[in-house]
Amino acid sequence: MTTTLSLHPPSARLRLSEQSFQDGSARRIDGAWWPRSYDLTAELPGLLARLPHRWGQISSVLVNGAMWSLSGDGTRIEDQGVHLRRTDLPRAEHTICLLAPGYGRWDLLVVPPAATEAEAERLMETATADAPLAGRTA
Template sequence: MTTALQPPLPSHPVLRLRLAPHSDLPRAIDGAWWPRSYDLLVELPRLLAGLPREWGHVASVTVNGAAWPVTAGRMFVSNQVVRLHRTLAASAPPTVVLLAPGRGRWDLLVVPPDTTAEAAEPLMAAAVADIEGGSPWVPDPVPRG
């Protein structure tokens, strides 16, 4: 009898993130993030750890208040304070806004955690694609359920 060894599961799930190619032209959406849950205290450190180093320290994060539960006003990520803000408008886009002082602002489409892979993949690809020579596509909110 032969026993096949299974590779160990990763201790940290793979970050589901796509970023648009660097450009000097401004974009409405800079990438797409597909978190595994709506637990911001778990998901946000994973996201920030996976961002390009040239983005610097993200000091402020704004999320759609209708989608994410209430959380503390700040948290520590890699021994640095990150301020958390929530939009209160019901019509706020399904995005997370990342601010790094002196470096820039990045808006990422948030694909709901319960979205199937078949539905999430084209949304993420479209969010980082350039359409008609540089016009970024701004996706509609993803329906839940």
């Protein structure tokens, strides 16, 4: 089962896998996010506001440095400091990693902002399908 959290109806901008809510599930991708731009400081507050409370307070975010526009190394969201980090690893090119001390780590597929609604829906559905990762096709 897939849980969809809507940022701006009618199109869903965040979709989380139901498996990401279960303890002990080993997934490489916990959901998919379709931001409106690659300006992380502008997009991050909306994303964090829609995450499940059980994920805890996100304190650190890791993104691909070449893909995202960042101003500084942190931002304040509802009086909470969030450390922004960059990586140049090719395997992290289309993901965002969210870390919450004492709660865990969650990796979201980032759907390109320029994607059409149909493309975004297909990518988000594929990323959050409950089928085992080994059985998925790209």
